[in-house]
Amino acid sequence: MKGIILASSLLVFAGAALAETAEEKGLAIAVEADKRDQGWTDQATTSKMILRNSQGAESTREIRGKALEVEGDGDKSLTIFDTPRDVKGTAFLSFTHTLKADEQWLYLPALKRVKRISSSNKSGPFMGSEFSYEDISSQEVAKYKYKFIKDDKFDGRDVFVIERIPQYKKSGYTKQITWMDKEMYQPLKIEFYDRKKSLLKTLTQHDYKKYADKYWRPGRLEMINHQTGKSTTLLWKSYKFKNGFSSRDFDRNSLKRAR
Amino acid sequence: MKKLITMTLLICSTPLWANEWSGNISFETKHFSKEALSTSQFKEYGSVSFQPEWLYEWDGGKQNITFVPFSRWDQHDEKRSHSDIREFSWLKVFNESELRVGLRKVFWGVSESQHLVDVINQTDLVEGMDGEDKLGQPMINYALINDWGTVDLFILPYFRERTFPGVNGRLRTTYHIDTDNVTYESSDKQNHIDYAIRWTHSMGDWDIGLSHFNGTSRDPAFTTTPALDNNGVLSLRPIYYLMQQTGLDLQATKDAWLWKAEVINRSINNDSYNAATAGFEYTFYSIFESSSDVGLVMEYLYDDRKSKATTPFEDDLMMGVRWTNNDENDTSVLVGVIADRDDSSRLYSVEASRRIAESMKLTIEARLFTGIATNDLLLSSFRQDDFVQVELGYYF
Numbered sequence: 001m002k003g004i005i006l007a008s009s010l011l012v013f014a015g016a017a018l019a020e021t022a023e024e025k026g027l028a029i030a031v032e033a034d035k036r037d038q039g040w041t042d043q044a045t046t047s048k049m050i051l052r053n054s055q056g057a058e059s060t061r062e063i064r065g066k067a068l069e070v071e072g073d074g075d076k077s078l079t080i081f082d083t084p085r086d087v088k089g090t091a092f093l094s095f096t097h098t099l100k101a102d103e104q105w106l107y108l109p110a111l112k113r114v115k116r117i118s119s120s121n122k123s124g125p126f127m128g129s130e131f132s133y134e135d136i137s138s139q140e141v142a143k144y145k146y147k148f149i150k151d152d153k154f155d156g157r158d159v160f161v162i163e164r165i166p167q168y169k170k171s172g173y174t175k176q177i178t179w180m181d182k183e184m185y186q187p188l189k190i191e192f193y194d195r196k197k198s199l200l201k202t203l204t205q206h207d208y209k210k211y212a213d214k215y216w217r218p219g220r221l222e223m224i225n226h227q228t229g230k231s232t233t234l235l236w237k238s239y240k241f242k243n244g245f246s247s248r249d250f251d252r253n254s255l256k257r258a259r
Numbered sequence: 260m261k262k263l264i265t266m267t268l269l270i271c272s273t274p275l276w277a278n279e280w281s282g283n284i285s286f287e288t289k290h291f292s293k294e295a296l297s298t299s300q301f302k303e304y305g306s307v308s309f310q311p312e313w314l315y316e317w318d319g320g321k322q323n324i325t326f327v328p329f330s331r332w333d334q335h336d337e338k339r340s341h342s343d344i345r346e347f348s349w350l351k352v353f354n355e356s357e358l359r360v361g362l363r364k365v366f367w368g369v370s371e372s373q374h375l376v377d378v379i380n381q382t383d384l385v386e387g388m389d390g391e392d393k394l395g396q397p398m399i400n401y402a403l404i405n406d407w408g409t410v411d412l413f414i415l416p417y418f419r420e421r422t423f424p425g426v427n428g429r430l431r432t433t434y435h436i437d438t439d440n441v442t443y444e445s446s447d448k449q450n451h452i453d454y455a456i457r458w459t460h461s462m463g464d465w466d467i468g469l470s471h472f473n474g475t476s477r478d479p480a481f482t483t484t485p486a487l488d489n490n491g492v493l494s495l496r497p498i499y500y501l502m503q504q505t506g507l508d509l510q511a512t513k514d515a516w517l518w519k520a521e522v523i524n525r526s527i528n529n530d531s532y533n534a535a536t537a538g539f540e541y542t543f544y545s546i547f548e549s550s551s552d553v554g555l556v557m558e559y560l561y562d563d564r565k566s567k568a569t570t571p572f573e574d575d576l577m578m579g580v581r582w583t584n585n586d587e588n589d590t591s592v593l594v595g596v597i598a599d600r601d602d603s604s605r606l607y608s609v610e611a612s613r614r615i616a617e618s619m620k621l622t623i624e625a626r627l628f629t630g631i632a633t634n635d636l637l638l639s640s641f642r643q644d645d646f647v648q649v650e651l652g653y654y655f
Binding site: 051053059060083084085086087088101103111112113114116117118120123124125128129172248253 | 277281350354355364391404545614620
């Protein structure tokens with residue numbers, strides 16, 4: 001009798017799983033990924049971007065970043081440029097939002113001027129790199145509609161392949177295909193399709209490490225633009241969590257004294 | 260125990276202080292295409308400037324000292340060969356306030372064509388005719404940070420006089436400015452203590468600033484009849500009057516539109532007047548599927564003193580196009596014109612810049628004066644001064 005109950009409840013579960021549509025499954029994975037990455041509160045990072053043009057000529061940018069987790073909306077971030085030396089001290093403050101336009105301010109140290117800038121260029125290049133503003137801004141569940149495609153292997157690891165459609169109307173992409181690691185719930189690879197639905201860029205994320213016993217962060221990102229032949233490597237040199245930042249570290253006053 | 264040692268090492272390896280030098284050296288050459296109005300002026304000017312910056316930071320970034328001296332040598336203009344301390348200040352950050360003491364530069368406002376609201380720092384006019392370069396201003400600045408905005412209080416204990424090109428310099432007034440014989444309205448002269456207060460806040464798409472200044476105006480008036488200076492050259496003498504100025508600056512950021520306005524009321528020398536700048540900047544992002552952006556800028560410049568205005572922009576229109584390539588070299592070009600609506604005076608400008616090596620930046624600037632009305636005393640002195648300037652900056 002007990003066995004029958006167990007068997008039938010298993011059947012019910014299997015039935016529920018079968019009834020789940022590809023969209024529901026895609027969303028469930030995104031929600032799980034978001035849930036696993038919650039509670040990091042704040043982080044401080046240092047990173048280096050290596051830009052390569054189609055001839056392979058390189059230029060670099062060194063960047064420091066601070067970010068504050070905001071529940072129920074996009075995060076707040078402050079980005080400071082150390083190199084190229086002519087833009088040293090230039091700082092960028094961003095309040096990201098899931099579906100409406102972000103709020104962005106730029107601090108120009110030579111003029112001591114804080115400029116509110118338009119955030120309509122979410123699809124524009126970040127610091128001349130192959131990363132756009134929307135690629136580097138915080139990933140929120142509501143930013144996309146999801147569709148599970150298949151289970152697969154990538155680099156010997158089990159992954160979910162998920163299609164996601166940006167919901168922000170000024171996104172530079174019509175769709176993205178992500179290869180999401182089943183253990184970490186972090187993407188190993190993302191393909192970006194432009195407004196004409198052709199493959200524009202491929203991002204791969206490498207050298208994942210676990211921080212604060214919970215949060216997986218990549219050590220290296222490789223973005224290749226298939227249409228221009230340009231590429232950008234983003235090296236994350238350090239991550240530091242729970243620095244005790246508050247919204248006070250992300251206002252126009254802190255922007256003016258960002259170093 | 261071992262764990263504790265490791266932890267201590269980890270903590271110590273994160274620096275709680277920083278001590279760093281940076282800065283730039285720039286080589287500049289300026290070519291004037293037309294013959295000068297005066298025989299004491301030249302057609303080619305070479306110049307070198309040096310601006311190091313020292314930052315010492317401690318208290319986990321809550322305190323720092325910044326020191327930015329500046330020095331320029333000019334081939335012909337002895338007044339342009341000059342030095343200044345742009346910044347030498349101490350900063351202390353508190354939870355809900357910030358204190359800054361020392362020589363500093365402050366910028367207020369939103370417009371591109373002129374900066375009416377921005378009155379704290381004196382203009383270092385020998386550096387450039389656009390007035391964007393400023394002298395370091397001694398100040399005590401206390402900022403109170405609230406949910407309803409930031410209130411900045413300023414005590415400005417010392418006045419800096421404006422710099423002017425020398426007899427051998429170009430882009431100067433026809434009569435040379437005699438900076439050795441200066442008159443002040445206040446009997447305290449340069450030691451008059453000025454005060455200012457400013458409130459700034461962001462509300463959604465809106466950024467707002469409201470300010471009041473009480474002290475000696477940074478913009479001098481001039482004696483109307485020329486007199487001999489210490490070297491026997493016929494010159495005009497600057498007069499610095501006391502003023503009260505209230506200013507409002509507003510920006511609305513609506514998608515690709517930036518709507519901007521600055522309005523001031525200034526009471527000075529028994530007179531009161533209003534002036535304003537208002538306009539927009541609209542950007543076409545990623546034009547023709549490229550990474551380039553093209554921005555259109557338009558601003559209207561107004562001064563209700565009309566022809567009695569002490570600036571040449573009393574009823575003028577500024578139009579500009581900004582091209583940003585968003586490439587790895589940060590290539591950008593700004594082409595603009597300021598046109599007087601009442602006469603044929605036009606001031607054209609081109610500014611282009613590009614990084615040409617990892618630490619090297621090339622900047623080209625050109626200005627063209629056309630149809631300058633002879634009764635426009637300020638601009639008519641520049642009527643022969645069309646120029647192209649090439650600057651190569653090395654950054655370290």
